[in-house]
Amino acid sequence: MTLFSESGGITRRQFFKGSGILLVSAVITGIFAKIGFDASAASDEYINKRIAAMYTLDEKMTLRKSHLNPEIAQIYKDFLSPGEVKPLTEKSERLLHTKYGKDIPALIEELKKPHEPGAQPGANHAA
Amino acid sequence: MSAILTEGVIKVEGTCKTCDHCTSVCPTGAITGLLGQKHKIEFKKCLNCGQCLINCPFGRIGEVSMMDQVKAAMKDPNKYVVVQEAPAVRVALGEPFGMPVGTNVKGKMHAALRQLGFKQVYDTEFTADLTIMEEGTELINRVYNAVGAVKDEHAGPLPQFTSCCPAWIRYAEINYPKILPYLSSAKSPQQMFGAVAKTYAAQKLGVDPAKMYVVSVMPCTAKKYECERPEFISSGYKDVDAVITTRELADWIKESGIDFVNLKDEEADKLIGSSTGAATIFGVTGGVMEAALRTAYEILSGQTLPAVEFKSVRGRKPVREASVDIPIKALGGKPLTVNVAIVTGTKYAAPLIEDVLAGRSPYHFIEVMNCPGGCINGGGQPIRHDAY
Numbered sequence: 001m002t003l004f005s006e007s008g009g010i011t012r013r014q015f016f017k018g019s020g021i022l023l024v025s026a027v028i029t030g031i032f033a034k035i036g037f038d039a040s041a042a043s044d045e046y047i048n049k050r051i052a053a054m055y056t057l058d059e060k061m062t063l064r065k066s067h068l069n070p071e072i073a074q075i076y077k078d079f080l081s082p083g084e085v086k087p088l089t090e091k092s093e094r095l096l097h098t099k100y101g102k103d104i105p106a107l108i109e110e111l112k113k114p115h116e117p118g119a120q121p122g123a124n125h126a127a
Numbered sequence: 128m129s130a131i132l133t134e135g136v137i138k139v140e141g142t143c144k145t146c147d148h149c150t151s152v153c154p155t156g157a158i159t160g161l162l163g164q165k166h167k168i169e170f171k172k173c174l175n176c177g178q179c180l181i182n183c184p185f186g187r188i189g190e191v192s193m194m195d196q197v198k199a200a201m202k203d204p205n206k207y208v209v210v211q212e213a214p215a216v217r218v219a220l221g222e223p224f225g226m227p228v229g230t231n232v233k234g235k236m237h238a239a240l241r242q243l244g245f246k247q248v249y250d251t252e253f254t255a256d257l258t259i260m261e262e263g264t265e266l267i268n269r270v271y272n273a274v275g276a277v278k279d280e281h282a283g284p285l286p287q288f289t290s291c292c293p294a295w296i297r298y299a300e301i302n303y304p305k306i307l308p309y310l311s312s313a314k315s316p317q318q319m320f321g322a323v324a325k326t327y328a329a330q331k332l333g334v335d336p337a338k339m340y341v342v343s344v345m346p347c348t349a350k351k352y353e354c355e356r357p358e359f360i361s362s363g364y365k366d367v368d369a370v371i372t373t374r375e376l377a378d379w380i381k382e383s384g385i386d387f388v389n390l391k392d393e394e395a396d397k398l399i400g401s402s403t404g405a406a407t408i409f410g411v412t413g414g415v416m417e418a419a420l421r422t423a424y425e426i427l428s429g430q431t432l433p434a435v436e437f438k439s440v441r442g443r444k445p446v447r448e449a450s451v452d453i454p455i456k457a458l459g460g461k462p463l464t465v466n467v468a469i470v471t472g473t474k475y476a477a478p479l480i481e482d483v484l485a486g487r488s489p490y491h492f493i494e495v496m497n498c499p500g501g502c503i504n505g506g507g508q509p510i511r512h513d514a515y
Binding site: 045046047048049050051052053054055056057058059060061063064065066067068069070071072075076078079080087088092093094095096097098099100101102103104107108111112 | 219227229300314319326358361397402403404405412421422499
């Protein structure tokens with residue numbers, strides 16, 4: 001091997017030999033990278049399968065719109081907005097809504113106060 | 128105060144293999160440590176989402192467990208223990224029992240929970256429907272207020288962001304406090320469930336709410352943090368007492384010797400257990416948006432929706448957008464183009480938030496879910512070892 005000889009320059013034959021080695025190693029690296037890529041691409045196929053399962057479940061349901069759920073109508077009529085189906089009443093604001101960030105401490109104070117005449121925290125909904 | 132609130136849910140174990148894979152899946156850069164160094168989670172930035180946990184090739188990331196509290200409550204004769212399960216649990220719970228990925232085990236899940244001894248087996252899907260009623264109405268009020276159909280000074284600004292995902296809420300609180308007024312004030316379905324279980328259900332069942340103990344089965348580790356947040360006491364008690372993940376439920380079923388695969392299907396208990404297909408799709412990215420559109424369309428237009436499915440909001444691209452023309456009854460049938468966007472992966476939310484804060488967002492409603500693909504790929508779901 002005169003590849004590293006001090007006298008400099010490489011022969012035509014050595015140039016082809018070097019290029020050949022580089023080419024083959026590039027091809028091999030490429031093939032392995034592709035195999036690796038395919039392995040990771042196949043690995044999240046389970047996400048698609050779980051997603052498909054959710055949509056299939058939806059399709060199988062007789063009712064597919066939230067406002068048509070009879071138990072939803074019932075909870076409004078019996079409890080949240082007596083006699084009617086009306087979201088965002090005072091009661092649903094208290095039970096079903098919240099606040100974020102810096103508004104939380106005041107919300108906690110509010111929730112700890114008795115909110116119905118004569119009611120104590122913890123016995124709020126005894127009636 | 129619960130240690131979860133101060134230290135978080137997710138922990139890297141001392142036996143970390145220092146491979147550095149977790150830092151590439153963390154949405155907020157909360158994990159410190161370079162290749163070859165043991166990694167640590169900085170709780171100030173961590174959303175508790177558990178993506179690092181399900182993606183650790185060596186299984187060296189763990190979570191805080193509430194299993195002992197749940198088992199103690201089950202044995203306590205003074206406790207009346209009820210359970211709710213999130214939509215995404217039912218399409219993944221079969222996997223640890225060798226069933227093919229994507230098998231629907233909704234009926235078996237209800238049967239197994241009954242065998243484990245829960246007094247009432249309800250379903251988070253019921254409160255997902257309730258979320259649509261509250262959050263959908265809130266959106267309608269904001270839209271009406273903005274187009275001048277019905278003035279409402281309490282209506283929040285547009286666009287409205289969804290508020291079901293506890294990792295997204297924590298992301299917004301930490302990184303963009305100014306965006307918080309844009310978030311829907313509706314609680315997540317899990318917390319709505321706790322609040323109605325200890326009031327409405329307790330009342331109807333004749334159970335003392337002080338004795339009621341609410342357990343959630345969630346595909347999510349951030350839900351453990353959510354249930355500990357001090358503001359969720361609107362029933363007069365801690366609304367949701369404990370959260371276990373899909374993985375923890377699978378282990379519990381195995382440990383109890385229940386032959387899960389051969390269980391007969393059972394329904395959830397009535398009262399707060401019925402649901403619609405709109406609630407089911409909460410478990411997938413774009414699902415809350417689609418469910419909200421199905422209801423909002425009918426309420427805004429006063430007409431029956433011609434086609435139930437909004438395929439344009441589906442898919443797995445991290446950011447998707449769609450426009451839906453809705454004839455507005457309150458404006459004499461004048462159509463309004465409602466622009467929506469869906470984000471899956473909180474790290475993709477920042478540009479949309481910046482647009483909103485700069486006043487140039489074209490959207491009315493934006494859904495953000497932290498985990499890629501939605502809750503079906505949450506941090507509490509069965510770990511897929513075939514991924515490596």
